[in-house]
Amino acid sequence: MKKILSVVALALVPFLQYSTAYAQYDPKAREILDAMSEAYRQIGSFESGFSYSMENTDQSINEDFEGEIAVKGDKYRLRMGGQEIINDGSTVWTYLQEVNEVNIDDYDPEEGDISPTQIYNAYKRGFKYNYLEDETIDGKAYQVVDLVPENSDNQFFKIQLHIAEDDRTLKKWRIFDKNGTRYTYEIDNFNPQASVTDDLFTFDSSNYEGVEVVDLR
Template identity: 30%
Template structure:
Protein backbone atom coordinates (compact mmCIF):
# COMPACT_ATOMS: atom_id res chain seq x y z
CA UNK A 1 0.00 0.00 0.00
CA UNK A 2 2.82 2.34 0.94
CA UNK A 3 4.62 1.50 -2.32
CA UNK A 4 1.47 2.30 -4.33
CA UNK A 5 1.18 5.65 -2.56
CA UNK A 6 4.81 6.45 -3.38
CA UNK A 7 4.27 5.56 -7.04
CA UNK A 8 1.08 7.67 -7.10
CA UNK A 9 2.89 10.63 -5.55
CA UNK A 10 5.71 10.21 -8.06
CA UNK A 11 3.26 10.20 -10.97
CA UNK A 12 1.53 13.32 -9.65
CA UNK A 13 4.87 15.11 -9.33
CA UNK A 14 5.84 14.12 -12.88
CA UNK A 15 2.51 15.39 -14.22
CA UNK A 16 2.86 18.65 -12.32
CA UNK A 17 6.38 19.06 -13.70
CA UNK A 18 5.13 18.41 -17.23
CA UNK A 19 2.35 20.98 -16.80
CA UNK A 20 4.82 23.56 -15.49
CA UNK A 21 7.13 22.96 -18.45
CA UNK A 22 4.26 23.34 -20.90
CA UNK A 23 3.20 26.56 -19.21
CA UNK A 24 6.77 27.85 -19.38
CA UNK A 25 7.18 27.23 -23.12
CA UNK A 26 5.08 30.20 -24.32
CA UNK A 27 6.89 32.43 -21.81
CA UNK A 28 10.32 31.32 -23.06
CA UNK A 29 9.20 31.84 -26.66
CA UNK A 30 7.91 35.31 -25.82
CA UNK A 31 11.16 36.16 -24.04
CA UNK A 32 13.31 35.42 -27.09
CA UNK A 33 10.94 37.37 -29.35
CA UNK A 34 11.16 40.31 -26.96
CA UNK A 35 14.97 40.15 -27.03
CA UNK A 36 15.08 40.11 -30.84
CA UNK A 37 12.64 43.01 -30.98
CA UNK A 38 14.84 45.01 -28.59
CA UNK A 39 17.88 44.29 -30.77
CA UNK A 40 16.00 45.27 -33.93
CA UNK A 41 14.81 48.52 -32.35
CA UNK A 42 18.35 49.33 -31.21
CA UNK A 43 19.89 48.86 -34.64
CA UNK A 44 16.93 50.43 -36.45
CA UNK A 45 17.55 53.67 -34.56
CA UNK A 46 21.30 53.46 -35.18
CA UNK A 47 22.65 55.44 -38.14
CA UNK A 48 26.34 54.73 -37.58
CA UNK A 49 28.17 51.67 -36.28
CA UNK A 50 31.91 51.05 -36.03
CA UNK A 51 33.59 48.08 -34.36
CA UNK A 52 36.66 45.88 -34.30
CA UNK A 53 36.18 42.18 -34.94
CA UNK A 54 37.90 38.83 -34.84
CA UNK A 55 36.71 36.25 -37.35
CA UNK A 56 37.47 32.56 -36.87
CA UNK A 57 36.60 30.20 -39.72
CA UNK A 58 36.53 26.43 -39.15
CA UNK A 59 36.33 24.10 -42.16
CA UNK A 60 34.70 20.74 -41.44
CA UNK A 61 36.19 18.73 -44.31
CA UNK A 62 39.82 19.72 -43.86
CA UNK A 63 39.76 20.47 -40.14
CA UNK A 64 41.61 23.73 -40.76
CA UNK A 65 41.00 26.94 -38.84
CA UNK A 66 41.82 30.48 -39.96
CA UNK A 67 41.69 33.67 -37.92
CA UNK A 68 41.32 37.24 -39.16
CA UNK A 69 41.10 40.54 -37.34
CA UNK A 70 39.86 43.80 -38.73
CA UNK A 71 37.31 46.56 -38.55
CA UNK A 72 33.74 47.03 -39.75
CA UNK A 73 31.71 50.15 -40.46
CA UNK A 74 27.94 50.09 -41.02
CA UNK A 75 25.67 52.96 -41.98
CA UNK A 76 21.87 52.86 -42.15
CA UNK A 77 21.89 49.06 -42.17
CA UNK A 78 22.58 48.73 -45.91
CA UNK A 79 26.00 50.35 -46.33
CA UNK A 80 29.00 48.63 -44.85
CA UNK A 81 32.75 48.35 -45.09
CA UNK A 82 34.69 45.33 -43.88
CA UNK A 83 38.48 45.57 -43.71
CA UNK A 84 41.25 43.17 -42.77
CA UNK A 85 44.90 42.95 -43.81
CA UNK A 86 44.08 40.85 -46.87
CA UNK A 87 40.52 41.79 -47.76
CA UNK A 88 38.05 44.63 -48.20
CA UNK A 89 34.32 44.22 -48.77
CA UNK A 90 32.53 47.50 -49.41
CA UNK A 91 28.96 48.28 -50.42
CA UNK A 92 26.93 51.43 -50.81
CA UNK A 93 23.74 49.37 -50.73
CA UNK A 94 23.63 48.94 -54.52
CA UNK A 95 27.12 47.90 -55.61
CA UNK A 96 29.51 45.63 -53.73
CA UNK A 97 33.29 45.64 -54.17
CA UNK A 98 35.28 42.64 -52.93
CA UNK A 99 39.02 43.29 -52.90
CA UNK A 100 41.52 40.52 -52.23
CA UNK A 101 45.12 41.59 -51.69
CA UNK A 102 46.50 38.07 -52.19
CA UNK A 103 44.92 37.73 -55.65
CA UNK A 104 45.48 41.42 -56.36
CA UNK A 105 41.97 41.77 -57.75
CA UNK A 106 38.65 43.40 -56.98
CA UNK A 107 35.31 41.86 -57.98
CA UNK A 108 32.52 44.37 -58.63
CA UNK A 109 28.90 43.22 -58.54
CA UNK A 110 25.40 44.34 -57.74
CA UNK A 111 24.02 43.62 -54.29
CA UNK A 112 21.94 40.52 -54.93
CA UNK A 113 19.27 39.49 -52.44
CA UNK A 114 19.27 35.94 -53.80
CA UNK A 115 23.01 35.42 -53.35
CA UNK A 116 22.71 34.20 -49.76
CA UNK A 117 25.24 36.79 -48.59
CA UNK A 118 24.79 37.84 -45.00
CA UNK A 119 24.04 41.56 -44.98
CA UNK A 120 23.74 43.37 -41.64
CA UNK A 121 20.07 44.19 -42.18
CA UNK A 122 19.31 40.58 -43.19
CA UNK A 123 20.66 39.30 -39.90
CA UNK A 124 18.45 41.67 -37.92
CA UNK A 125 15.23 41.62 -39.91
CA UNK A 126 15.16 38.88 -42.56
CA UNK A 127 16.49 35.94 -40.57
CA UNK A 128 14.28 36.39 -37.47
CA UNK A 129 11.24 36.18 -39.80
CA UNK A 130 12.43 33.13 -41.75
CA UNK A 131 14.14 31.28 -38.89
CA UNK A 132 12.92 29.86 -35.59
CA UNK A 133 14.47 31.61 -32.60
CA UNK A 134 15.46 29.74 -29.45
CA UNK A 135 16.96 31.20 -26.29
CA UNK A 136 19.68 28.66 -25.49
CA UNK A 137 21.07 30.14 -22.29
CA UNK A 138 22.17 33.26 -20.46
CA UNK A 139 25.88 33.81 -19.87
CA UNK A 140 27.72 36.30 -17.67
CA UNK A 141 30.42 38.64 -18.96
CA UNK A 142 31.88 41.37 -16.76
CA UNK A 143 28.82 41.07 -14.53
CA UNK A 144 26.41 41.59 -17.42
CA UNK A 145 23.87 39.14 -18.84
CA UNK A 146 24.54 37.89 -22.35
CA UNK A 147 21.65 36.11 -24.10
CA UNK A 148 22.62 33.31 -26.48
CA UNK A 149 20.01 32.88 -29.23
CA UNK A 150 19.96 30.24 -31.95
CA UNK A 151 18.24 30.76 -35.30
CA UNK A 152 17.23 27.72 -37.38
CA UNK A 153 15.27 27.79 -40.67
CA UNK A 154 11.49 27.39 -40.61
CA UNK A 155 11.54 25.69 -44.01
CA UNK A 156 13.95 24.86 -46.80
CA UNK A 157 17.18 26.83 -46.60
CA UNK A 158 17.32 29.24 -49.55
CA UNK A 159 20.75 30.73 -48.86
CA UNK A 160 23.97 29.37 -47.44
CA UNK A 161 23.14 29.82 -43.75
CA UNK A 162 22.09 26.57 -42.07
CA UNK A 163 21.90 28.03 -38.59
CA UNK A 164 23.13 31.00 -36.62
CA UNK A 165 23.82 31.91 -33.01
CA UNK A 166 23.98 35.45 -31.70
CA UNK A 167 25.17 36.72 -28.33
CA UNK A 168 23.21 39.80 -27.18
CA UNK A 169 24.18 42.03 -24.26
CA UNK A 170 21.26 42.71 -21.93
CA UNK A 171 21.87 46.33 -20.95
CA UNK A 172 22.35 47.84 -24.42
CA UNK A 173 20.94 45.13 -26.78
CA UNK A 174 24.11 45.11 -28.88
CA UNK A 175 25.34 41.93 -30.57
CA UNK A 176 28.66 40.82 -29.09
CA UNK A 177 29.27 37.64 -31.06
CA UNK A 178 27.88 35.81 -34.08
CA UNK A 179 28.38 32.18 -35.08
CA UNK A 180 27.22 31.06 -38.54
CA UNK A 181 27.06 27.45 -39.73
CA UNK A 182 26.72 26.85 -43.47
CA UNK A 183 25.23 23.92 -45.38
CA UNK A 184 28.59 22.11 -45.34
CA UNK A 185 28.81 22.47 -41.54
CA UNK A 186 31.66 24.97 -41.80
CA UNK A 187 31.44 27.61 -39.10
CA UNK A 188 32.36 31.27 -38.97
CA UNK A 189 32.54 33.12 -35.67
CA UNK A 190 32.69 36.89 -35.28
CA UNK A 191 33.67 38.42 -31.96
CA UNK A 192 32.79 42.12 -31.87
CA UNK A 193 34.50 44.70 -29.66
CA UNK A 194 35.21 48.45 -29.36
CA UNK A 195 31.71 49.32 -30.54
CA UNK A 196 31.15 52.99 -31.42
CA UNK A 197 27.70 54.23 -32.41
CA UNK A 198 28.34 57.96 -32.02
CA UNK A 199 30.92 58.75 -34.72
CA UNK A 200 29.25 60.05 -37.88
CA UNK A 201 30.32 58.09 -40.97
CA UNK A 202 30.80 59.68 -44.39
CA UNK A 203 29.22 58.12 -47.49
CA UNK A 204 32.68 58.19 -49.11
CA UNK A 205 33.69 55.40 -46.75
CA UNK A 206 31.28 53.06 -48.55
CA UNK A 207 32.70 53.47 -52.03
CA UNK A 208 35.75 51.61 -53.37
CA UNK A 209 38.75 53.70 -54.34
CA UNK A 210 40.75 52.31 -57.28
CA UNK A 211 44.16 50.90 -56.40
CA UNK A 212 46.76 51.12 -59.21
CA UNK A 213 47.72 47.73 -60.63
CA UNK A 214 44.73 45.86 -59.17
CA UNK A 215 42.79 43.72 -61.63
CA UNK A 216 39.09 44.64 -61.85
CA UNK A 217 36.49 41.93 -62.57
CA UNK A 218 33.09 43.50 -63.23
CA UNK A 219 30.21 41.03 -62.77
CA UNK A 220 27.39 43.53 -63.23
Protein backbone atom coordinates in the same frame (compact mmCIF):
# COMPACT_ATOMS: atom_id res chain seq x y z
CA MET B 1 35.33 35.82 -46.07
CA LYS B 2 32.41 34.98 -48.30
CA LYS B 3 30.59 33.87 -45.16
CA ILE B 4 30.40 37.47 -43.89
CA LEU B 5 28.45 38.41 -46.95
CA SER B 6 26.61 35.15 -47.18
CA VAL B 7 25.60 33.37 -44.05
CA VAL B 8 24.81 30.45 -46.35
CA ALA B 9 28.23 29.79 -46.30
CA LEU B 10 29.55 21.09 -35.81
CA ALA B 11 27.33 19.34 -38.30
CA LEU B 12 26.81 16.70 -35.62
CA VAL B 13 23.81 14.71 -36.80
CA PRO B 14 22.13 14.25 -33.41
CA PHE B 15 22.55 17.95 -32.70
CA LEU B 16 21.15 18.90 -36.08
CA GLN B 17 18.10 16.79 -35.44
CA TYR B 18 17.67 18.38 -32.02
CA SER B 19 17.99 21.91 -33.42
CA THR B 20 15.30 21.28 -36.02
CA ALA B 21 12.98 19.62 -33.55
CA TYR B 22 13.01 22.33 -30.91
CA ALA B 23 12.93 25.31 -33.27
CA GLN B 24 9.88 27.49 -32.71
CA TYR B 25 8.62 31.06 -32.73
CA ASP B 26 9.49 31.66 -29.08
CA PRO B 27 7.86 34.90 -27.80
CA LYS B 28 10.72 35.60 -25.36
CA ALA B 29 13.24 35.24 -28.17
CA ARG B 30 11.13 37.52 -30.38
CA GLU B 31 11.08 40.19 -27.66
CA ILE B 32 14.88 40.07 -27.38
CA LEU B 33 15.34 40.16 -31.16
CA ASP B 34 12.92 43.05 -31.64
CA ALA B 35 14.77 45.05 -28.97
CA MET B 36 18.09 44.35 -30.74
CA SER B 37 16.69 45.40 -34.11
CA GLU B 38 15.31 48.63 -32.66
CA ALA B 39 18.62 49.41 -30.95
CA TYR B 40 20.52 49.23 -34.25
CA ARG B 41 17.82 51.22 -36.05
CA GLN B 42 18.34 54.04 -33.57
CA ILE B 43 22.14 53.83 -33.75
CA GLY B 44 22.05 54.32 -37.55
CA SER B 45 25.81 54.11 -38.12
CA PHE B 46 28.77 52.65 -36.26
CA GLU B 47 32.32 51.38 -36.50
CA SER B 48 33.83 48.40 -34.74
CA GLY B 49 36.57 45.84 -34.79
CA PHE B 50 35.82 42.15 -34.84
CA SER B 51 37.45 38.75 -34.75
CA TYR B 52 36.50 35.88 -37.03
CA SER B 53 37.24 32.20 -36.75
CA MET B 54 36.42 29.20 -38.94
CA GLU B 55 36.68 25.73 -37.43
CA ASN B 56 36.10 22.26 -38.81
CA THR B 57 37.58 19.47 -36.69
CA ASP B 58 37.02 16.73 -39.26
CA GLN B 59 38.87 18.70 -41.95
CA SER B 60 41.55 20.03 -39.55
CA ILE B 61 40.57 23.62 -40.34
CA ASN B 62 41.20 26.34 -37.78
CA GLU B 63 41.55 29.85 -39.18
CA ASP B 64 41.46 33.17 -37.36
CA PHE B 65 41.33 36.73 -38.64
CA GLU B 66 40.74 40.19 -37.25
CA GLY B 67 39.00 42.97 -39.11
CA GLU B 68 37.18 46.28 -39.04
CA ILE B 69 33.74 47.29 -40.21
CA ALA B 70 31.84 50.52 -40.73
CA VAL B 71 28.07 50.51 -41.21
CA LYS B 72 25.59 53.23 -42.13
CA GLY B 73 22.03 52.16 -42.86
CA ASP B 74 22.21 49.55 -45.63
CA LYS B 75 25.82 50.42 -46.49
CA TYR B 76 28.96 48.85 -45.10
CA ARG B 77 32.72 48.63 -45.56
CA LEU B 78 34.52 45.55 -44.30
CA ARG B 79 38.27 44.91 -44.04
CA MET B 80 39.58 41.48 -43.14
CA GLY B 81 42.36 39.08 -44.13
CA GLY B 82 43.76 41.11 -47.01
CA GLN B 83 40.31 41.80 -48.46
CA GLU B 84 37.90 44.69 -48.50
CA ILE B 85 34.21 44.45 -49.24
CA ILE B 86 32.32 47.67 -49.89
CA ASN B 87 28.55 47.84 -50.37
CA ASP B 88 26.74 51.09 -51.08
CA GLY B 89 23.33 49.42 -51.12
CA SER B 90 23.31 48.76 -54.88
CA THR B 91 26.90 47.88 -55.86
CA VAL B 92 29.42 45.58 -54.17
CA TRP B 93 33.18 45.96 -54.60
CA THR B 94 35.42 43.12 -53.43
CA TYR B 95 39.10 44.09 -53.33
CA LEU B 96 41.75 41.34 -53.12
CA GLN B 97 44.99 42.81 -51.86
CA GLU B 98 47.20 39.85 -52.75
CA VAL B 99 46.46 40.16 -56.49
CA ASN B 100 45.57 43.88 -56.46
CA GLU B 101 42.19 43.19 -58.06
CA VAL B 102 38.69 44.49 -57.44
CA ASN B 103 35.53 42.67 -58.53
CA ILE B 104 32.41 44.75 -59.05
CA ASP B 105 28.93 43.26 -58.88
CA ASP B 106 25.35 44.30 -58.33
CA TYR B 107 24.00 43.82 -54.83
CA ASP B 108 20.84 41.75 -54.80
CA PRO B 109 19.32 41.39 -51.30
CA GLU B 110 16.85 38.86 -52.69
CA GLU B 111 19.62 36.31 -53.31
CA GLY B 112 19.32 35.17 -49.72
CA ASP B 113 22.65 36.53 -48.54
CA ILE B 114 22.80 38.05 -45.07
CA SER B 115 25.11 41.03 -45.01
CA PRO B 116 26.51 42.75 -41.88
CA THR B 117 23.67 45.26 -42.18
CA GLN B 118 21.03 42.53 -42.17
CA ILE B 119 22.13 40.23 -39.36
CA TYR B 120 20.13 42.36 -36.91
CA ASN B 121 16.90 41.83 -38.86
CA ALA B 122 17.46 38.38 -40.37
CA TYR B 123 15.06 36.75 -37.92
CA LYS B 124 12.07 38.59 -39.41
CA ARG B 125 11.94 36.41 -42.50
CA GLY B 126 12.71 32.75 -43.02
CA PHE B 127 13.68 31.80 -39.46
CA LYS B 128 12.27 30.24 -36.35
CA TYR B 129 13.83 31.47 -33.12
CA ASN B 130 14.32 30.16 -29.62
CA TYR B 131 15.65 31.71 -26.41
CA LEU B 132 18.46 29.46 -25.14
CA GLU B 133 20.03 30.93 -21.99
CA ASP B 134 21.58 33.88 -20.20
CA GLU B 135 25.36 34.02 -20.03
CA THR B 136 28.09 36.32 -18.72
CA ILE B 137 31.11 37.38 -20.81
CA ASP B 138 33.78 39.48 -19.07
CA GLY B 139 31.29 40.40 -16.36
CA LYS B 140 28.58 41.55 -18.78
CA ALA B 141 25.18 39.86 -19.14
CA TYR B 142 24.08 38.48 -22.52
CA GLN B 143 21.05 36.61 -23.78
CA VAL B 144 21.56 33.77 -26.25
CA VAL B 145 19.03 33.22 -29.05
CA ASP B 146 19.11 30.55 -31.74
CA LEU B 147 17.82 31.18 -35.27
CA VAL B 148 16.89 28.08 -37.28
CA PRO B 149 16.06 28.35 -41.01
CA GLU B 150 12.53 27.44 -41.98
CA ASN B 151 13.95 26.03 -45.21
CA SER B 152 15.73 22.78 -44.38
CA ASP B 153 17.65 22.99 -47.70
CA ASN B 154 19.84 25.81 -46.36
CA GLN B 155 23.53 25.01 -46.11
CA PHE B 156 23.59 26.10 -42.47
CA PHE B 157 21.28 24.76 -39.80
CA LYS B 158 21.61 27.39 -37.08
CA ILE B 159 22.76 30.92 -36.26
CA GLN B 160 23.37 31.63 -32.58
CA LEU B 161 23.24 35.26 -31.42
CA HIS B 162 24.70 36.62 -28.16
CA ILE B 163 22.88 39.89 -27.38
CA ALA B 164 23.85 42.32 -24.61
CA GLU B 165 21.11 42.63 -22.02
CA ASP B 166 21.77 46.31 -21.25
CA ASP B 167 22.07 48.03 -24.64
CA ARG B 168 20.76 45.17 -26.88
CA THR B 169 23.82 45.23 -29.14
CA LEU B 170 25.21 42.07 -30.68
CA LYS B 171 28.40 40.81 -29.06
CA LYS B 172 28.90 37.58 -30.96
CA TRP B 173 27.25 35.28 -33.47
CA ARG B 174 28.00 31.75 -34.63
CA ILE B 175 26.97 30.06 -37.86
CA PHE B 176 26.69 26.27 -37.84
CA ASP B 177 27.15 24.74 -41.29
CA LYS B 178 25.90 21.29 -42.24
CA ASN B 179 29.37 20.33 -43.49
CA GLY B 180 30.71 20.54 -39.94
CA THR B 181 32.16 24.05 -40.11
CA ARG B 182 31.50 26.62 -37.41
CA TYR B 183 31.99 30.35 -38.15
CA THR B 184 32.29 32.73 -35.20
CA TYR B 185 32.22 36.53 -35.32
CA GLU B 186 32.89 38.55 -32.17
CA ILE B 187 32.56 42.33 -31.94
CA ASP B 188 35.01 44.55 -30.05
CA ASN B 189 35.67 48.31 -29.78
CA PHE B 190 32.08 49.03 -30.81
CA ASN B 191 31.64 52.76 -31.50
CA PRO B 192 28.01 53.88 -32.06
CA GLN B 193 29.09 57.55 -32.12
CA ALA B 194 31.39 57.14 -35.12
CA SER B 195 31.21 59.82 -37.80
CA VAL B 196 30.59 57.74 -40.92
CA THR B 197 30.26 59.55 -44.27
CA ASP B 198 28.75 58.20 -47.51
CA ASP B 199 32.01 58.44 -49.48
CA LEU B 200 33.43 55.65 -47.32
CA PHE B 201 31.12 53.21 -49.11
CA THR B 202 32.49 53.69 -52.62
CA PHE B 203 35.61 52.10 -54.05
CA ASP B 204 38.01 54.78 -55.34
CA SER B 205 40.45 53.08 -57.73
CA SER B 206 42.78 56.09 -57.59
CA ASN B 207 43.73 54.97 -54.07
CA TYR B 208 44.85 51.56 -55.36
CA GLU B 209 47.71 52.04 -57.82
CA GLY B 210 47.64 49.58 -60.71
CA VAL B 211 44.49 47.83 -59.52
CA GLU B 212 42.83 45.47 -62.01
CA VAL B 213 39.10 46.10 -62.29
CA VAL B 214 36.84 43.13 -63.06
CA ASP B 215 33.28 44.28 -63.72
CA LEU B 216 30.86 41.35 -63.29
CA ARG B 217 27.66 43.34 -63.75
